[in-house]
Amino acid sequence: MQTNTAAVKDAKVKNSMKVKAAVVNGVNEKYEMEELTLSELRADEVLVKVVATGICHSDEALRIGDAEYPMPAVFGHEGAGIIEKVGSAVKDLAVGDQVVMAYDYCGTCPSCRTGHPSSCKDWTPINFGSPRSDGTYIFTKADGTPVSNFFNQSSFSTYTITYANNLIKVDSETDLRLVGPLGCGLLTGFGTIVNGLKPETNSSIAIFGTGAVGLGALMTAKIEGCSPIIAIDIHDSRLERAKELGATHTINSRVENLEERIAEITGGIGVNYSIDTTGISSVMKSSLDILTIGGSTVPLAVTPNSLEFNPFTELTLNNRKVVGVLMGDAVPQLAIPKLIQYHKEGKFPFDKLVKFYKFDEINEASEDSNSGKTIKPILIIDEDYRKDEPVMES
The missing domain is CATH 3.40.50.720 (NAD(P)-binding Rossmann-like Domain)
Known part of the structure; x- marks a missing residue:
């Protein structure tokens, strides 16, 4: 019994904190910058400081109601960042690792185990706004209102809690300001x-x-x-x-x-x-x-x-x-490093598609994407990341 009690305590790495997030409070409403509470980190979870994130058409489709989604919500599913904390049950990831974030999957169903995680039997409930298995939410408002997350990632936030299956470790030379869109739109193509x-x-x-x-x-x-x-x-x-x-x-x-x-x-x-x-x-x-x-x-x-x-x-x-x-029927942990290598070789020059915006400019970035003015908007959320270095180019 004592061992079980210790395990329960170890499963909760205390990490309740305030974050700045772009929240959509209702269908077709603009993004609003709000302070939210990020819940305690659990044993199977990872805390990521978000450096940058792409804006994808899927974010816009849900914001305007093309598909039903529980509101309020924090969208964003093309994030890249740095691991701040790791739950005790997470293996092969460490504080300080640079990561690209993609979709989540169970990892144990037949589809996942045969190399098709985007066909995971629980793909939709895992990625589309459901709370944790015990009914709790990662994001909450000051009054306790739960806020839905997206892809178990919600990268339109200064920090987020996610899972090992969402994360693709990249080397320290990779510029996180550029590579977030590899997690969805470019991965899908x-x-x-x-x-x-x-x-x-x-x-x-x-x-x-x-x-x-x-x-x-x-x-x-x-x-x-x-x-x-x-x-x-x-x-x-x-x-x-x-x-x-x-x-x-x-x-x-x-x-x-x-x-x-x-x-x-x-x-x-x-x-x-x-x-x-x-x-x-x-x-x-x-x-x-x-x-x-x-x-x-x-x-x-x-x-x-x-x-x-x-x-x-x-x-x-x-x-x-x-x-x-x-999602391109792709395994992100295999495909994203390959795309980064293709980029280095000049075969996949996706940097030619992007325009960078400050986090507070998210509504402008979204409008520019909708109008066709910008092909791939990227929000710089941590402006201190490599502040004195230009963004890597192909």
């Missing part, structure tokens, strides 16, 4: 290519939407030897960036006839693969319509919109596939 579609060398691909996910997929398609690589958008500036990153062809679908251009590029047969990142029903349908016989398409966006088609005439007769891929 990368993994959709290498794990979801697995394209053959010289196979053709069309990518609808040239935001961070689409361009992450585009850069990976280039690495994998796809050709042609067709980028489709309605913003010429983004299409120019797509050319810089590896697109062999671009189509502005606002002013060009999509089907005619695809036929011209592919000799009338269509593309082997397509990805949609827009979530617009008509665009998702186009991503299916332009496929060749035996082609596959992946609809990636977090969207309330539907994709309607006749499965016999549009799939079966042409041996086509619509493929669901969550």
Whole structure:
């Protein structure tokens, strides 16, 4: 009995503290900077001081109500930071480690144990705002109101509590101000290519939407030897960036006839693969319509919109596939170090997509992302991190 009592005490590393967080208090409300209480650190948890975080379209989709989410909430799921404290049950992580944060997963279900943690049987309840197993919350307001977290990470905060499965240790040379977006948007684009579609060398691909996910997929398609690589958008500036990153062809679908251009590029047969990142029903349908016989398409966006088609005439007769891929079906602990290495080698120059903002500028950063002005906003939360050094470049 004494041993059990000691274990219970050891499981609570006392760490109740105040943090500054960007809180969304209701659907379609702006981010509000608030002081929240961070709960005690438990044996299986890790306290991370957040250095920087990307803003992802998924944060915006939940903020505006495209998917139901318990409010108030602290979003953010592309964080990078430094470990401040480690619970007694956590192995292979230590105070001072630099980490990128990604999604959480149980680690014990059949999907997790066969290398597909984004197919974890408990993925949704683990990552989408549920409290701990005992009903407590990591964040609370001064009056005791619980605040939902996101991806068991909630990186829109100066400090956060997370789990070992969320964390990817990176070397001390890695600049944490840059690498947070590797935890979701860029990971999704990368993994959709290498794990979801697995394209053959010289196979053709069309990518609808040239935001961070689409361009992450585009850069990976280039690495994998796809050709042609067709980028489709309605913003010429983004299409120019797509050319810089590896697109062999671009189509502005606002002013060009999509089907005619695809036929011209592919000799009338269509593309082997397509990805949609827009979530617009008509665009998702186009991503299916332009496929060749035996082609596959992946609809990636977090969207309330539907994709309607006749499965016999549009799939079966042409041996086509619509493929669901969550988080790139990637193991973050393996994929993110590979992406950092690709970046060092100049193969994955995602730094060309980013613009940096102060934490207090989160609403401006979100608006710039929505308008297309900024492809990937990154919030600098710890402005003292490497204060006298420029952000690393490719």
